[in-house]
Amino acid sequence: MVDEIKIPSTRGLIDFDVGPLRRFTAVIDGMPKEAKSFGEGANARPYQQITVNCSGVEVIQAVEPYHFPVFQFQVNESNRKKSRYGVLSESFNAVADSQYTPEQLDPSNPAFIKDSDRMSWEEVIGKNRIGFVLADGEDGRPEPPMLFDGRATDAEHLKGQDMPTPAWSVYSIEGVGVAGGQGVDATELAMGMLDGKTLAQFNKEAIANDIIKSNTGLLQAISQPPTAAGNFANALVAAGKFTKDATTGIHHKVVTEAPTTA
Secondary structure, three states, rough: OOOOOOOOOOOOOOOOOOOEEEEEEEEEEEEEEEEEEEEOHHHHEEEEEEEEEEEEHHHHEEEEOOOOOOOEEEEEOOOOOOHHHHHHHHHHHHHHHHHOOOOOOOOOOOOOHHHHOOOEEEEEEOOOOEEEEEEOOOOOOOOOOOEEEOOOOOOOOOEEEEOOOEEEEEEEEOOOEEEEOOOOOOHHHHHHOOOOOOOOHHHHHOOHHHHHHHHHHHHHHHHHHOOOOOOOHHHHHHEEEEEEEOOOOEEEEEOOOOOOOO
């Protein structure tokens, strides 16, 4: 008997061993390094490969079922921003720095906090849950960064050129923030998305949003069956905060006018 499974796609292929996960949260257990080298003999170039060991994995997106509590991925250490490690580190810094005030990030301000004194990997290992996403441009995920590929040669680029390259990035740090989510309330954001949309349109947009995905309770409410009383949209309609058009299924936020004074 042939299993009825999803037909594999010819699109969105990647050129490195990334595993089945595409978006997940977990606690980093460690980031050990291993000495390796490109090439052999006199042409060998040494480098350090970092393995990001994760536990307590909560799968959000995957290309196949994944039921294990642990996961790991590798990235080569580099001091270049335009590298896979650079993408991972810069995305971590962007979320970590969201906890600081504009004054603390301004080098000309007395309250400035130097890079060396800000949150780093060491402070989250074994503690904060981290949200990881593979930036590959598929299924609502971030577009792949442009990174140098020495194999992408042509008549004008004999030594290679920048190419869209899938890379792991950080989108959330538990207790700190979410990428692009400074000062944003997840529930208010979801309510804004629901206004003017059908449930199907809302669900598609909401489950692809990093800020909403970082709020487990909210995500669970949105993911409940369309007929469930606890479904996010249904609960808002029942509470009188939204209406739902019986014909189109489009939701509209109820606007309460402020009372006027005589």
